[in-house]
Amino acid sequence: MAKSPKSHLLEELRAKAESVSARRVVQQELSREVVERVDARLHTVFQYFEEACKLLQIIAPAIERDFALPQIVRYSGMTFDRGMVMFRKQRLQQHDVFSHVVIYYTLTGPPPPPVKVAMRRSPEVERALVAANIEFTCETDSAVRGGASNNSIRVAGGLRCEVRFDPDFVNDSIIVTLRNVDRFEPIMLDFAPAALDTEALDDLVNLMLGKPNQFLLRAPLRGFGR
Numbered sequence: 069m070a071k072s073p074k075s076h077l078l079e080e081l082r083a084k085a086e087s088v089s090a091r092r093v094v095q096q097e098l099s100r101e102v103v104e105r106v107d108a109r110l111h112t113v114f115q116y117f118e119e120a121c122k123l124l125q126i127i128a129p130a131i132e133r134d135f136a137l138p139q140i141v142r143y144s145g146m147t148f149d150r151g152m153v154m155f156r157k158q159r160l161q162q163h164d165v166f167s168h169v170v171i172y173y174t175l176t177g178p179p180p181p182p183v184k185v186a187m188r189r190s191p192e193v194e195r196a197l198v199a200a201n202i203e204f205t206c207e208t209d210s211a212v213r214g215g216a217s218n219n220s221i222r223v224a225g226g227l228r229c230e231v232r233f234d235p236d237f238v239n240d241s242i243i244v245t246l247r248n249v250d251r252f253e254p255i256m257l258d259f260a261p262a263a264l265d266t267e268a269l270d271d272l273v274n275l276m277l278g279k280p281n282q283f284l285l286r287a288p289l290r291g292f293g294r
Contacts, residue, residue, distance in 0.1 A: 098237050103161060106235045106242060109261040110166040113233055113242075114155055116269050117171050121151030124173075124273075131175055133278030137200060137252060140193055141223050146177035148277070149226065160237070171231040173276070179225030184209070190219040197221070200252040201228050231272065233264075243290055250275055256290035263287060 131146040151173035158167040185193050190206065197204050203224035208217060229248040236243055242264055246255045259268075263286055274281035 098161065099240075100161060102240045103163075103165060103237050105261050106237055106240065107165040109242060109264055110155075110169050110233055110235060112266075113264065113269065114153060114166075114169050116266070117151075117153040117169075120269075120273055121153055121171065121173065124148045125151055129277055131177075131278045133250065135227060135248070135252065137196055137202075140183060140196060141180045141202070143175075143177060143180060143227060146175040146227065149174040149176040166235060168235075169233040173229050175227040175229060177225060180223055183221040183223070184218050185221060187217045187219060190221070193221060197223065201230075201248055203228075229276070231276070244287070246275075250278070250284075255284070257284070257287040258290045259287040 125148070128147050128149070131148065135143040135146070151171065153169065153171050155169045156167045157164045159165075183193065187208075194204070194206065203226075205222050207220045207222075209220050227248055230245075231249060232245040232247075234243040234245070235241075236258075240261065242259045242261055244257045244259055244264070246257075249255075268283065268286050271281040271283040271286065275283045
């Protein structure tokens with residue numbers, strides 16, 4: 069039998085074909101009951117926040133918490149500005165199911181004062197602001213005695229926040245990722261579908277608004293088991 073021709077392109081195609089085949093095998097082995105349970109819970113999440121975002125946008129409640137990047141910026145006196153919920157679906161077991169649900173919302177408030185940093189420290193500060201999804205502009209101030217240069221960093225008066233729900237059909241769970249919800253560092257929680265009930269979603273809204281809640285205690289961090 070003749071050997072397959074050596075080709076970089078064919079090798080790439082073989083690898084992709086093997087990956088697709090393996091993924092199809094996993095999909096076929098997934099429990100239909102698990103897929104339906106996780107997908108139904110994501111549908112509930114979408115319906116809940118479709119209404120919640122509209123109501124919060126009308127009410128514009130105050131956010132009862134400050135946000136701070138130590139020695140860089142602090143946000144105070146924020147209010148809920150705009151919110152929206154979006155989703156994407158995927159084909160699985162001959163059905164269209166949720167591949168994710170995402171809540172995007174913005175907070176508005178007085179802009180923090182400009183931050184003046186030495187040139188050598190500016191890249192570090194800018195990386196921290198980018199990681200926190202904070203909009204900013206940077207201007208160089210070279211009119212300093214001795215020839216030293218500083219950067220003046222002006223940050224936007226609002227914050228962009230995100231809550232994302234991703235299904236894990238293999239492990240029968242829903243991964244909830246929080247960005248700029250109660251802190252600048254992202255948090256990933258591993259929820260059993262049944263644990264992400266209406267009370268948990270109420271708690272999540274309270275977390276978003278800085279009110280007392282137990283949301284972060286309702287599920288373990290991703291990777292640490294239930």
